[in-house]
Amino acid sequence: MAGATAAAPMDIDAAAPPPPAFKGKGPLPASAVKSSPWVEKYRPQSLADVAAHRDIVDTIDRLTDENRLPHLLLYGPPGTGKTSTILAVARKIYGSQYGNMILELNASDERGIGVVRQQIQDFASAHSLSFGAKPAVKLVLLDEADAMTKDAQFALRRVIEKYTRSTRFALICNHVNKIIPALQSRCTRFRFAPLDGSHVTERLQHIIKSEGLDVDEGGLTALVRLSNGDMRKALNILQSTHMASQQITEEAVYLCTGNPMPKDIEQIAFWLLNEPFSSSYKYISDMKMRKGLALIDIIREVTMFVFKIKMPSDVRVKLINDLADIEYRLTFACNDKLQLGALISTFTTARTALVASAD
Numbered sequence: 001m002a003g004a005t006a007a008a009p010m011d012i013d014a015a016a017p018p019p020p021a022f023k024g025k026g027p028l029p030a031s032a033v034k035s036s037p038w039v040e041k042y043r044p045q046s047l048a049d050v051a052a053h054r055d056i057v058d059t060i061d062r063l064t065d066e067n068r069l070p071h072l073l074l075y076g077p078p079g080t081g082k083t084s085t086i087l088a089v090a091r092k093i094y095g096s097q098y099g100n101m102i103l104e105l106n107a108s109d110e111r112g113i114g115v116v117r118q119q120i121q122d123f124a125s126a127h128s129l130s131f132g133a134k135p136a137v138k139l140v141l142l143d144e145a146d147a148m149t150k151d152a153q154f155a156l157r158r159v160i161e162k163y164t165r166s167t168r169f170a171l172i173c174n175h176v177n178k179i180i181p182a183l184q185s186r187c188t189r190f191r192f193a194p195l196d197g198s199h200v201t202e203r204l205q206h207i208i209k210s211e212g213l214d215v216d217e218g219g220l221t222a223l224v225r226l227s228n229g230d231m232r233k234a235l236n237i238l239q240s241t242h243m244a245s246q247q248i249t250e251e252a253v254y255l256c257t258g259n260p261m262p263k264d265i266e267q268i269a270f271w272l273l274n275e276p277f278s279s280s281y282k283y284i285s286d287m288k289m290r291k292g293l294a295l296i297d298i299i300r301e302v303t304m305f306v307f308k309i310k311m312p313s314d315v316r317v318k319l320i321n322d323l324a325d326i327e328y329r330l331t332f333a334c335n336d337k338l339q340l341g342a343l344i345s346t347f348t349t350a351r352t353a354l355v356a357s358a359d
Contacts, residue, residue, distance in 0.1 A: 038235045042207055044084045047092065051231060052199040053081060056190045064089055069137070071160060071169045073145075073184060075176040076192030079232030083143055085192075086170045090139055101136065107144035116155040124163035138167045145171040146178035157182045194229025204234060213242055218250035226257060260293050265301045269309075272302070272347040280344045288340075295340055296330045299323055302343075315353045322346040 044050045050057050063069050069089075074082040094101045103123045105111055120140060142148070148156070157180070160169050171187060173179060201224055208215050215223075219241075227234035237257055238248070245252040254261050260268075264287065271280045287293065303323045306316065326342050 038207060038211075038239045039232050042203075042210075042235065044081070044088055045091065047085070047088045050081050050085055050088065051203045052195045053085070053192055056192070057085060060085065060089055060190075061092075064093060069093075069168055071164075071171075071187040073171045073173075073176070073179065073187035073189045074192060075173050075179075075189070077194050077230065078174060079227075079230030079234075080192040080195055081231065082172045082192050086141060086172065090141070093136060093139070097136075102139045102141060104141045104143065107147050111142070111148050111152055113149065113151045113155050116152050116159060120156070121159050121163075124159060124167040137165075140167055140169045141172070142169065143172045144174075146173035146175045150180065153180045153183055157186065160186050195227075195231055196229070197224045200224050200227055200229070200231060200234055203231060204238065207235065207238070211242075213238075213248060214246060215248040216250075219248040219253055222250045222253040223248075226253065226259060258292065258294070258297070260291070260297055260301055262301075264291065264293070265298070265305055268298060269302055269305050272344060273351060277344055277348055280347075281340065284340060284344070285337075295336050295343075296327060299327045299330065299343065303327075311350075311354060312357050315350055315357065318353070319346060319350045322349075 047057050047061050060069075060072070072086065074086065076082060090102050091098055103120065105115070105120075109115070123138065124140065126138075142156075145153075156169075160183070169187070171179065171183065176184070176189070176191075201220065204220060204223060207213075208220075215238075223234050223238055223241075226237060237253060241248050241253050241256040244256050251261065268284055268287065271283050275283065284298075288295065288298070303320065306319055306323070309316075311319075323343070323346065326339050326346070329342075330336075330339055
């Protein structure tokens with residue numbers, strides 16, 4: 001028809017590009033830095049930033065400089081810098097090619113024998129994408145390797161042998177005894193011990209200064225004590241306490257984590273060593289109810305307190321053994337009231353032995 005106007009093509013909005021994929025242990029996007037957990041925000045980006053284990057870090061750094069990096073097996077407790085160290089090594093080796101040259105699989109990924117035979121083997125056998133004059137070796141990072149099945153570990157043993165010329169493997173685990181001997185013998189082993197208190201303090205002071213926090217001396221000491229050499233745990237407690245309280249004091253840290261205060265443990269130990277059974281039971285039950293304490297936390301702290309008390313060795317041995325039995329029973333959800341009675345009766349027996357030894 002003459003009067004009809006040609007239909008204009010519809011304007012279709014271009015589909016928005018998907019956000020870049022981000023796996024938790026890489027550098028954070030700028031938009032996410034402010035709201036991110038401090039564990040990721042302050043994760044070391046280079047080997048110089050790693051808080052401790054300078055002997056291990058320097059050894060790996062030298063091997064990297066000399067282009068003689070072996071297969072690595074890093075093991076030790078959580079939060080001691082294993083993953084941060086190997087990721088810093090990868091950034092140093094590959095730079096801008098980091099994403100193309102590393103395959104990272106952690107405990108959340110499927111890592112059965114099928115993945116070893118397909119995904120890992122395909123990555124290891126592919127040609128290097130390095131644009132340098134000399135092709136660099138690729139890196140396969142297996143975090144929480146002790147969660148891999150035995151069949152997958154046996155399959156991985158052959159893959160490591162076959163592709164050594166083009167690929168390096170880095171295995172990270174908490175329990176080295178869960179890694180088969182055949183894999184252990186193919187790797188250079190480094191043990192990451194729990195961090196020393198001075199290293200934890202130094203790193204915490206850096207973060208406190210960066211964030212502008214109000215932390216007193218008692219609060220910092222409590223953070224270091226409760227972390228038990230675990231840097232990740234120390235940062236999580238620091239951030240949680242900051243969210244709950246503007247001033248981070250010793251009391252604020254213990255209230256946030258639910259751990260019994262040292263003065264409360266001293267009071268409980270005084271009751272256990274001096275009061276009759278019925279009085280001790282009543283006082284400790286009241287404190288548990290009033291302060292929301294868990295009996296297993298009380299047991300652990302009292303056990304540490306027992307090591308500080310001067311007493312005959314045979315009495316201490318019997319007391320520690322009985323406390324260990326009570327803690328073991330509590331892990332199986334035994335009745336709290338019965339186990340509190342067992343705790344008091346154990347100390348009553350120890351008191352009788354102490355009096356007899358004094359006579």
